[in-house]
Amino acid sequence: MVSNKSLDEIELIAALLCDAHKRFGDVFNTRSLRLTQKLCIRRYRLEGLSFLTKTLPRLDKHFTQALAGMVELNPRSVGFTTLRNSKLPRFLGELFSKIFRSDGTLLPNPDADCVRMIRDILCAYYKYKVPYRDVQEQQVIDSFIQAEDDLRTLSPRFAEMQTGLLEYDRLKYQRDAWVNWNYKLQIFPESPKMLELRILRKARRLLEKVFRDFDPRDITPSHGPGVVSTKERLWEKFQWKNISKRITDEYPLDAYFYASTGHVVDSYKSFGDITMEDHPAQVLLVPKDSRGPRLISCEPVDFQWVQQGLSRAIVRHVETHYLTKYGVYFTDQVPNQVGALLGSSTGRYATLDLKEASDRVHLGLVRLLFPEPLLGCLEACRSTSTRLPNGKIITLEKYAPMGSALCFPVMALTIWALLTAAAIDANDSDAFISYNRYIGNDVTDWPELIHVYGDDVIVPTAFAESAMTILELFGLKVNLSKSCTKGSFRESCGVDAFKGINVTPVRLRTVWDESPRPDVYTSYISYANAYWDRRYYTTYEYIVARLNAIYGPIPDASMNLSCPSLRVAPAEHGVFRRRFNKGIQKMQYLVRDITSPSVNHEIDGWSMLLRYFTEAQRPTLDLSDRHSGSASSFLEAAFSVSRYTKRHTSKLVWRWR
Numbered sequence: 001m002v003s004n005k006s007l008d009e010i011e012l013i014a015a016l017l018c019d020a021h022k023r024f025g026d027v028f029n030t031r032s033l034r035l036t037q038k039l040c041i042r043r044y045r046l047e048g049l050s051f052l053t054k055t056l057p058r059l060d061k062h063f064t065q066a067l068a069g070m071v072e073l074n075p076r077s078v079g080f081t082t083l084r085n086s087k088l089p090r091f092l093g094e095l096f097s098k099i100f101r102s103d104g105t106l107l108p109n110p111d112a113d114c115v116r117m118i119r120d121i122l123c124a125y126y127k128y129k130v131p132y133r134d135v136q137e138q139q140v141i142d143s144f145i146q147a148e149d150d151l152r153t154l155s156p157r158f159a160e161m162q163t164g165l166l167e168y169d170r171l172k173y174q175r176d177a178w179v180n181w182n183y184k185l186q187i188f189p190e191s192p193k194m195l196e197l198r199i200l201r202k203a204r205r206l207l208e209k210v211f212r213d214f215d216p217r218d219i220t221p222s223h224g225p226g227v228v229s230t231k232e233r234l235w236e237k238f239q240w241k242n243i244s245k246r247i248t249d250e251y252p253l254d255a256y257f258y259a260s261t262g263h264v265v266d267s268y269k270s271f272g273d274i275t276m277e278d279h280p281a282q283v284l285l286v287p288k289d290s291r292g293p294r295l296i297s298c299e300p301v302d303f304q305w306v307q308q309g310l311s312r313a314i315v316r317h318v319e320t321h322y323l324t325k326y327g328v329y330f331t332d333q334v335p336n337q338v339g340a341l342l343g344s345s346t347g348r349y350a351t352l353d354l355k356e357a358s359d360r361v362h363l364g365l366v367r368l369l370f371p372e373p374l375l376g377c378l379e380a381c382r383s384t385s386t387r388l389p390n391g392k393i394i395t396l397e398k399y400a401p402m403g404s405a406l407c408f409p410v411m412a413l414t415i416w417a418l419l420t421a422a423a424i425d426a427n428d429s430d431a432f433i434s435y436n437r438y439i440g441n442d443v444t445d446w447p448e449l450i451h452v453y454g455d456d457v458i459v460p461t462a463f464a465e466s467a468m469t470i471l472e473l474f475g476l477k478v479n480l481s482k483s484c485t486k487g488s489f490r491e492s493c494g495v496d497a498f499k500g501i502n503v504t505p506v507r508l509r510t511v512w513d514e515s516p517r518p519d520v521y522t523s524y525i526s527y528a529n530a531y532w533d534r535r536y537y538t539t540y541e542y543i544v545a546r547l548n549a550i551y552g553p554i555p556d557a558s559m560n561l562s563c564p565s566l567r568v569a570p571a572e573h574g575v576f577r578r579r580f581n582k583g584i585q586k587m588q589y590l591v592r593d594i595t596s597p598s599v600n601h602e603i604d605g606w607s608m609l610l611r612y613f614t615e616a617q618r619p620t621l622d623l624s625d626r627h628s629g630s631a632s633s634f635l636e637a638a639f640s641v642s643r644y645t646k647r648h649t650s651k652l653v654w655r656w657r
Contacts, residue, residue: 012124012539012543017121018033019538020095027095043055053291059089059122060123060126061481063118063119064119064496067115073100110488112499112501124507126505129289129510130290137285139292141295141388145394147359148394155364155397158365161364162368165197165200165201165204200369204368204369210317211374216373217250219310220312221306221614222305223237223308228300229280229281230279230302234644235603237301241275243302245278248276251306258606259606263610266606281299281385281396282297283298283387284296284298289509295402299405327450328416329412336453336458336495341490341501341502344489344490344501350460350464350484350485351484354455355477357454357455360477361475362474382399382404383400420450422466423459449463453492506530508523508527510524518651525564525565527543529567532566544570553576555576562657563593563655564594578590590654590655593654593655597646599644600640616641
């Protein structure tokens, strides 16, 4: 099975099929294994790698939609023939028979372990980072432009809502007076426009409550690790050449861009050299996987500086505020993942996924929802335009594209506020009572209805249809193919759940290479360990054998080393060089490890102090290096204001561990 030259993708699928045979030999017997492997080889020769990256994942998508009750099982619709007198696919049909009846309906007790096995085979190469075509790049750019055009058509509508909110209280008072006088609501029914305004008003009131005690100017700015549209290198970011006047109106130059009063005094002569222009952001396409690139927007350095500080302040505040700490998450995906597992087992919760969510939060909607003074600060550090790869500059109607540090928190809070406001729709007295409790200090009786992590949303199943309608009412787009509101399948924040069991497949991303590479080494050790944890021992041994052929012996978990390690080493693993370190009274082994080379670049003292104040963290020291090397190696583990680590520059080294 092992190739002498490369890790042939189809051979890994063959190994997975062997594990399926060992696990489900009662239906997937030796003959089925042989025929399925031949079928895979034949289609792989006909279709090439796209059989693994597109054809099989297409069947998986149809499979999960059938589990979620969105469609009836029909493999022919995705290019797979069926068994005779059955709706089960011929490919892996034996395994499908443990989940579906022959007519395509779900069995009373489908085998969740078999669901995971099927998905591990179908999705193994779904996110494989192979080169994509130029036409896929253009499709991503066209999608970005189309989202802007869609938002532009909504601008008059949000402007009308802004005017309508000013008259809402007067209209509501007149309507309530009329209803109270006639004692019958149906003689003066509420219009869709009033419903829209009512939800907006409640959503805004919720965010006003959340940010009542929040000071958006109490921030510590800092630079992000990525590139900026103004092209400054890592060590040039602290030497200010341009700062937008919109930013300094909210965040004064002396208070937020300099380390201290002394820094301001020593630098005042250079103030005149700092321009006050608004530079556009810049759209970049970064590799994602075989489906195409990911589009991000690089921010100008001055905008990035403030965005990072304001974003961290919002995240800290929202994750500790009593209204949002159990509903909006930025640093912890576990609540949404647990919600997906519970929803799949009980059916009480639905998972919603938004399409192009970061590109469809309209600036007008943000202005309607967020209160002052936060809104003024959000707008001050927002890029108003971006440059496309062809050089064309377009004005942004969205609040911020992916790449802005504020995109994620603003998007999550917008979704949470709209859905929570709709969930507490005051059409009856019970809702009025609950709503008043919710916006007051007593919230113990209010159920946690909405859970939001970015564009992944958990809602009660009974509220799911209304939630999707509300989101699209305000310009957001629900991804119906990934939103699970029926059946026993749910997915949220990287967890796919069926009947309360995690059925998330192992997806290979890194392309195998015969020459030693740090990303291949760490990635395939991780993949092998994931297969071991699932008891796919044939697949585990296959990957480990290929790793050993190139990298030699690899540490295993029994050695307790702080470096990439396998779960279990095979018998023919090989021998490590070792020594006994008297300083730490420990046996050490010479093993491969990953290091990121740093760049040392001296900048002026005030700029280094500014970097220290904004970026320095408590140092994480490696005690083994302290005892095995000189004192300087111990000190180098601490934060250094003149050292920078470039991204994607890691390399393999031999190190005593």
